[in-house]
Amino acid sequence: MRFIDYSAIITLAWSRYNTSKQITTVVDISAKVSTNHVFKVNLQGGTFVIAKLSYFGHYEHFKEDHQIINVLANNLLYPYEHFVGRALTKNNEVFTYRYNRTGVDIWVVFYNPIRTLKRLPKILSTQQISTLGEELAKFHQACADLQDVLPPSSKTMESDLHDLLDILNTEEGQFEHRLVLDEIRRQCAIFFENSEKLNYKDFDQIPVFIDWNIGNFSVNKDTKLTARWDYDWFRMSSRVLDFYFFARVVREEGDQTLFSYTADPLMEDRFILFLQHYHKIFPLSENEVRFIKEAYRFFLLNYVVKFGRYFYLAKFALKLKKEAFDIYFPSLENNLDADKLLKALKI
DSSP states (O other), rough: OOOOHHHHHHHHHHHOOOOOOOOEEEEEOOTBBBEEEEEEEEEEEEEEEEEEEEEESOOOHHHHHHHHHHHHHHOOTSSSSSTTTBBOEEEEEEEEEEEEEEEEEEHHHHHHHOOOOOOSSSSSSSHHHHHHHHHHHHHHHHHTTTTTOOOOOOOOOHHHHHHHHOOOOOOOHHHHTTTTHHHHHHHHHHHHHHHHHTTTTGOOOEEEEOOOTTTTEEEEETTEEEEOOOOOTEEEEOGGGHHHHHHHHTTTOOOOSSSOOGGGGSSHHHHHHHHHHHHHHOOOOOOOHHHHHHHHHHIIIIIIIIIIHBBBBBHHHHHHHHHHIIHHHHHHHOOOOOOHHHHHHHH
16 A cells, blocks of 8 residues: 555644644554554643544445444443543534545544553453453443434445445456455355344344454453443444454453464353353343354454455455465354353353
């Protein structure tokens, strides 16, 4: 990708937001293992805001997602009233700026910083796993309670996969996925078929953040959730989509710098313990438990295959995509046993 002066774009975006307070410096605070673009924008008087940049997918979805997130942040009740960051608003709506010139299409949103506490350790104790399961259940309940309050979302799992299939019909898509075109179509067809069998459309659609690696949220000394940031994968969907990354957080090997996306964490006893404590607080249906496999399939198709080159640095994106077709998809039918989870949950 050609050089892009992100600081200049942020400065231009801020000038459209507020001309009375000037920027002093723009500091890149992006994670270095992904293509995320996050900046600390220092302002006159010693204050600062966070700028988030994005340039893939659809601008309308970007704007829609941040509007939903902001309504969520403003309506969550104790103890989550400060859990999600609040975007800056103008004229009673979330302020977003679209820079679209000479083939460069980049979108900016500004956030107030949120107070963070501790990160989880790389390897969790059984007590921490139990508490974390109950904490996610309580947070999901709080989100579910706002279903009538949140704005509608036009983005669905089905629409995202149909978008992927449309990409395969383009010259660029056929070149990028030339070795796996038929397998992508096959995996999408399996998702559509199984989702219909499980009545996925009847599941409650709540805010889910999906990417719950330990660098994206903080807890207090008692493992209670205190803050969540990084909203790249936010969507309104089934709560089941949040489970895979929590399975990775609680797994026996713990958080890893060199990561992969195998299905194995979903079958570990430690994830089953997490799920049991979740289920105790916010019970799951049989179909939701069986949908865990399809949520994982969707994650691979949408976030590794379709958008991988935007989310990860090139060396990681190529590795994960290759592993998806060599390891992850082939293991889906043999390594994910929903009956084992159902038995553990006594469903």
